[in-house]
Amino acid sequence: MHGFDGAASRGLGRLSSLAMALFLATGCPGEEDPRPTPASAVTVQGRVTYDFVPATYSPVTGSGTLAFEQTVVKPVRGAVVRVLQDSIVLATATTDEAGNYQVSYTPGASGQLLLAVLARTLTPAIQVEDNTDQDALWALTQGLSATDETVNPHATHGWTGTGYTATSRLAAPFAILDSMYTASRAFLAVRPVTLPPLKVSWSPNNVPQEGDPARGFITTSRFSARENKIYILGKAGVDTDEFDSHVIVHEWSHFFEQSLSRADNPGGTHGAGDVLDPRVAFGEGYGNALASMLLPESIYADTAWLGPGGTLSASGFDAETEPSPTDDPHPGSFSERSIQRLLHDLYDSGTSEAHDRVTVDLGTIHDVLVGPQKTTEAMTTIGSFVAGLKEQPGVDTAAVDALLAHYEIGPITTPWGDGDSKLSGMYTPVSLLPYAGSINLDGGYEFNTWQQNRYFVFSGSGDRVTVSATSDDDVGIAVYHKGARVADADEKLSGTETFDFHAQTGSRYVVVLTGFKSSPGRYPVSLSITSP
The missing domain is CATH 2.60.40.10 (Immunoglobulins)
Known part of the structure; x- marks a missing residue:
C-alpha cells in the first residue's frame, strides 16, 4: 500500500x-x-x-x-x-x-x-x-x-518515445473520465437525464486475459452489467485503451443502455462480416454509432501493441462511409456494420448521400431508447428501435424506409420486424398451446450468431407453462418478458433442457433457443411449450 x-x-x-x-x-x-x-x-x-x-x-x-x-x-x-x-x-x-x-x-x-x-x-x-x-x-x-x-x-501522458515512465503516466484516468463526461453531457444537454453513479476500473496492469480483475485480468475493455461497472485495458506493450475515445464511449453506451434503456444483447465475440443474433447486431452497432455521434467523430480507432516486438498499431472503421472493398459483406438486420451506419445516418445531416434524407436529433434518439425500446415485448433489435422511432413526432417514415432499404433492411413496421422478412423470420408465433416443433440450427458458429438462435412467442393464460428443448447437441433455452429473464435451462451437453414457470394472463413471452455446437453442420432441435 x-x-x-x-x-x-x-x-x-x-x-x-x-x-x-x-x-x-x-x-x-x-x-x-x-x-x-x-x-x-x-x-x-x-x-x-x-x-x-x-x-x-x-x-x-x-x-x-x-x-x-x-x-x-x-x-x-x-x-x-x-x-x-x-x-x-x-x-x-x-x-x-x-x-x-x-x-x-x-x-x-x-x-x-x-x-x-x-x-x-x-x-x-x-x-x-x-x-x-x-x-x-x-x-x-x-x-x-x-x-x-x-x-x-x-x-502528463508519460510516453518517452519507446515506453511509459510509470510515475508520469497520469493522464490516463482523466482521459477516460473526460470521454465519458462528454458522452453524458451530450444527453444532459437535450433531456433531463438522471444517470446512476458509474465506477470505471482502469489500471496499467489491466490485460486482455480472463481471470481475477483485482490482478488486472479483465478479459477486454468492457461493461459489466452484473457489476454496473466499466473495465478499461491499460497494459503498456499489450493493449492500452485510455486514449481510444470511441472504445471508451462504446462501453459507456452499454452503461446507458443498461441504466436507462434496455439491452437484451447476450454478449460474446463479434466483428465485421459476422451474421449475428439481431440482439447483438443492434447492441454493438448502437455502441459504435453512439460513440461516433457523441464525440463527434465518425472514424473509430482502437489501438493496441501487436506482435512480439510490441509495435503500436490500430484497427478501426468509418461509422459513416462504407469502404471499398466493403467491410459489410452480409448487410441487413444481423450486421453490426449495417446497424452502426444506419443509426449514424439517422443522426447526421446526410446532405451528400442520396440514400440519406432524414435527420433525427439526439433528444429523439434518447426518447426512443428510454421509451419504446425499453418497454417492447419483442427482443431489442433494429426492429424494436425503428418501430419506436416511427412513433416519434416529426419523423419522416418514408425517408427512414429509404435509409433501411440502402442497408438491405425492409420497411420495418412493428417491433417484431414485420416488413423485414429475415428479421421477422427470427420469431415463430405460437398461437395455441401445446406447441411442438423442430428446427435446425447451424453448428460451428458462435453462440451469439443468427445461425445458433431462434425465438418463439406466446401469450400467457394464467397457468404454469413448461418449456423443453431436446437435442443430441448442446442447447440452452430461456424465456423473457419485456427483456426480463423469467426462467432458463442450460445444464446439459446433450439431451433435454426444461423449465416451468407461471405465465401471467395476457403477458407475451419470448422463448430464446440457443445452440452451442462447435463443429460445423446443421443439427436438429425439438422444442415444446405446454400448459395444463
Whole structure:
C-alpha cells in the first residue's frame, strides 16, 4: 500500500487505498480539524489539464496509432478538487468547463497541506479507480503553501518515445473520465437525464486475459452489467485503451443502455462480416454509432501493441462511409456494420448521400431508447428501435424506409420486424398451446450468431407453462418478458433442457433457443411449450 506519491515536494501522484478510505469517495465532506487555526482563510486557484493523445486510424491504409506527436492539452472538466491537511478534508470545489477552479480553506496550525484533483465528477457521477489496488481512486496531488497561490496541476501522458515512465503516466484516468463526461453531457444537454453513479476500473496492469480483475485480468475493455461497472485495458506493450475515445464511449453506451434503456444483447465475440443474433447486431452497432455521434467523430480507432516486438498499431472503421472493398459483406438486420451506419445516418445531416434524407436529433434518439425500446415485448433489435422511432413526432417514415432499404433492411413496421422478412423470420408465433416443433440450427458458429438462435412467442393464460428443448447437441433455452429473464435451462451437453414457470394472463413471452455446437453442420432441435 502506498501513500500520496510526491505530495511533500509538490509533485503529482494518486490516492492510495488508504487515502480512498479517508476520502470516503461517496462524497463525505471530511472531519473537523480540532487544532487551532489562523483567523483568515486562504485561496488557491488555477486550471487543471491533461495530455490527450489522439488515437488515429485510416480506412484507406487500414492502419493507425497513438499520435503522441499530436498531443493536445485538454481541460479536466467537472472534476472534484479537494484541499486536505493530514488527510482531513478542509474544502471542496469542482473544475468548470475550462478546467478552472477556486477553493478557499483555513489551514490548521501544522500539518502537510495537499491539493487533490480526483478522477471523479459529480454531474454526472463518474469516478475512475484502480482495480488492482483495492479500487483506489485516481487523483492528481500537489503540495500547498498555506498562502494565497495559483496552482495549475497537469496530468502528463508519460510516453518517452519507446515506453511509459510509470510515475508520469497520469493522464490516463482523466482521459477516460473526460470521454465519458462528454458522452453524458451530450444527453444532459437535450433531456433531463438522471444517470446512476458509474465506477470505471482502469489500471496499467489491466490485460486482455480472463481471470481475477483485482490482478488486472479483465478479459477486454468492457461493461459489466452484473457489476454496473466499466473495465478499461491499460497494459503498456499489450493493449492500452485510455486514449481510444470511441472504445471508451462504446462501453459507456452499454452503461446507458443498461441504466436507462434496455439491452437484451447476450454478449460474446463479434466483428465485421459476422451474421449475428439481431440482439447483438443492434447492441454493438448502437455502441459504435453512439460513440461516433457523441464525440463527434465518425472514424473509430482502437489501438493496441501487436506482435512480439510490441509495435503500436490500430484497427478501426468509418461509422459513416462504407469502404471499398466493403467491410459489410452480409448487410441487413444481423450486421453490426449495417446497424452502426444506419443509426449514424439517422443522426447526421446526410446532405451528400442520396440514400440519406432524414435527420433525427439526439433528444429523439434518447426518447426512443428510454421509451419504446425499453418497454417492447419483442427482443431489442433494429426492429424494436425503428418501430419506436416511427412513433416519434416529426419523423419522416418514408425517408427512414429509404435509409433501411440502402442497408438491405425492409420497411420495418412493428417491433417484431414485420416488413423485414429475415428479421421477422427470427420469431415463430405460437398461437395455441401445446406447441411442438423442430428446427435446425447451424453448428460451428458462435453462440451469439443468427445461425445458433431462434425465438418463439406466446401469450400467457394464467397457468404454469413448461418449456423443453431436446437435442443430441448442446442447447440452452430461456424465456423473457419485456427483456426480463423469467426462467432458463442450460445444464446439459446433450439431451433435454426444461423449465416451468407461471405465465401471467395476457403477458407475451419470448422463448430464446440457443445452440452451442462447435463443429460445423446443421443439427436438429425439438422444442415444446405446454400448459395444463
